[in-house]
Amino acid sequence: MPNPFKPTAGMTPPVLVGRGDDIEDFSYALDDGVGAPGRLMYLTGARGVGKTVMLNALGDLARQRGWLVIDETAESGFIDRLIGSLSGKSKTHLSSVTMPTASLSVPGAPVAASLNLGSAQFAPAADRALDFRRAMSERLDKLERKRQGILITLDEVQASGIDEIRALATAVQHLIREQRNIAFIFAGLPSMVEDVINDNVLTFLRRAERKHLGDVPLDAVxxxxxxxxxxxxxxxxxxxxxxxxxxxxxxxxxxxxxxxxxxxxxxxxxxxxxxxxxxxxxxxxxxxxxxxxxxxVHGPALDGLSAMACDYLLAMAQDDGPSSTGEIARRLERNPIYANVYRTQLIKEDIIYQTSYGFVDFKLPYLRDYLREHGAFHQMRRTIASLE
Ligand SMILES: Nc1ncnc2c1ncn2[C@@H]1O[C@H](COP(=O)(O)OP(=O)(O)OP(=O)(O)O)[C@@H](O)[C@H]1O
Ligand SMILES: [Mg+2]
Known part of the structure; x- marks a missing residue:
């Protein structure tokens, strides 16, 4: 018999535990009509907390209502891919049909090659926004007659894709202002999403509804x-x-x-x-x-952290329970203000949390055990990297 459990990134689990309220909120926003606040939303939370599967679940709600749902990842070229999906043309044909600039995303071309072409080859962000907006409008003209709309989901948002995110957000802002039947949900790790939200051009995204996904109740599990x-x-x-x-x-x-x-x-x-x-x-x-x-989870999460943030965690792992932040600073041989920068960063990433004033503990389960077992390895790898 096939194993019913799905420990695979982005795979819909047999039961989506503890997310009923969030699903209900979006369902309400869809039925509430044009301009409902919940139609502009973002999901954050630690690795493996279920951001991608939530995007899938929310997408299903829209699909059930006959909406067009387009799921994209914020990797280079996503605006062109979105325009391709909207115009119903496959990604592979896009370059020759809609816009010459999309030839940058020729399938099979090495990534380095497309990066080396330089930004001069990209249409300016404003043009991309306009192309995208036009494609959305055309599609919406038909869908809205049937009271249907378009949901765009954008996963793995990070500041490196900021130009395209700006283009997308600008277009979405206009479409909302024009009272089109749309929804936009994006998702990413807390620090990544925060960088995007705090972009000067994207002040509009700050009004998006925030869903910070966290642990789910044990009785539901x-x-x-x-x-x-x-x-x-x-x-x-x-x-x-x-x-x-x-x-x-x-x-x-x-x-x-x-x-x-x-x-x-x-x-x-x-x-x-x-x-x-x-x-x-x-x-x-x-x-x-x-x-x-x-x-x-632990390995990749640590790889994404700065050396100092890792050291902070290693210093915490010496304790069997909550760690005193003052004591951590002493172990790191840093002053408390300096150590505090990393404490704040780790809290924001949902890796640790403050248990009481001046005390922190691990939030990601079993990270302490992992660090005790693999800490030396991570430290060694960093030492080697810093020598290179
Ligand atoms: N609410 C939930 N109930 C049960 N299982 C879940 C739930 N949310 C996520 N999962 C499971 O957890 C795993 C990770 O989910 P997912 O890939 O969506 O996380 P993520 O937040 O997108 O992680 P990353 O930051 O690495 O992209 C998957 O195997 C998924 O089936
Ligand atoms: Mg994900």
């Missing part, structure tokens, strides 16, 4: 395990369900990892049982899930 396991014809007792839910810490990615590896342990090896998820299978699954979490 427990219920999701019960439902998914039962729907796939296995039994599980209360104690095992509690152990599975506890092990996730309410962190969405961990729900899928724990579910996946536990299910797998119940299908293969000494813990296999055709009818029941045994405590032994759960224990094995949980252990495996923690290892995978390190590879898939």
């Amino acid at each position: 427990r219920q999701a395990f019960a439902d998914t396991i039962e729907a796939n014809d296995k039994n599980v007792d209360d104690a095992v369900l509690s152990a599975l839910a506890q092990a996730t810490n309410g962190y969405p990615f961990m729900i899928q990892l724990v579910g996946y590896w536990t299910w797998r342990a119940s299908e293969t090896g000494p813990t296999a049982d055709a009818h029941v998820i045994t405590p032994e299978a759960a224990a094995k699954g949980i252990a495996q899930a923690k290892i995978k979490l390190g590879d898939m």
Whole structure:
């Protein structure tokens, strides 16, 4: 039987736990009509918290209403890809049909080649905005007659794509002002989205509704395990369900990892049982899930941090519970003001949180264990990088 759990980035889980309110909000905004505030929204939160799957779920709401939904990632060339989707022409044909500048995104061309062409080859942002707006308007003329609209979702927003994001946002702003039937949702890691929101040109985006996705309640996680396991014809007792839910810490990615590896342990090896998820299978699954979490979340999350932010976390990992910020500064041999810069950055990224005044603890589950095991490795890699 296929494993019902989906520990894969962007994959819709069997049960989307704890996001009912956010889904309800967007559903209301769609039905509320043109100009509803919830039609301009952004999602942030730590890696693996479920931003991409939320974009999918919100997109489904619009699709159910007959809307055109276009999902894009904020990688170079996305405006052209959007225009291509709107005009119904495939991306590969876009370059020859709509605009000559799009020849930059010729499939198969090495990335370096397209970057080397330089910005002179791109149409100015204002032109791109206009092209996009025109394409949107044409499509909307038809859709609005049937009371349908267009939702654009933009994932992995980051400041490096700011020129195109400006073009997109400018066009969206105009379309909203023209009372067109549209919605725009973008998503990214907190610091990335913040850079974009704080762009001087994009003040309009500051009015977007913010959904900061976080942990989900453990009883909802427990219920999701019960439902998914039962729907796939296995039994599980209360104690095992509690152990599975506890092990996730309410962190969405961990729900899928724990579910996946536990299910797998119940299908293969000494813990296999055709009818029941045994405590032994759960224990094995949980252990495996923690290892995978390190590879898939902790490793990449640390790679994205500055050396000093990593050192801050390593200093915290020496404690068994919440760390005193003063003590961390001493361990880092820095003054508290300097250390505070990194504390603030890590809090913003949802990696740590303030437990009480002057104390912080890890927010990403099992990061402490991961750092204790792999900290030396990360430090060594940085030392090597700084020598190069
Ligand atoms: N609410 C949820 N309930 C259950 N599982 C979830 C939930 N949200 C996300 N997941 C699962 O967690 C994993 C990560 O989700 P997703 O890729 O959407 O995260 P993300 O926030 O986009 O991460 P990244 O920052 O790396 O892009 C997926 O396997 C997904 O199925
Ligand atoms: Mg994502």
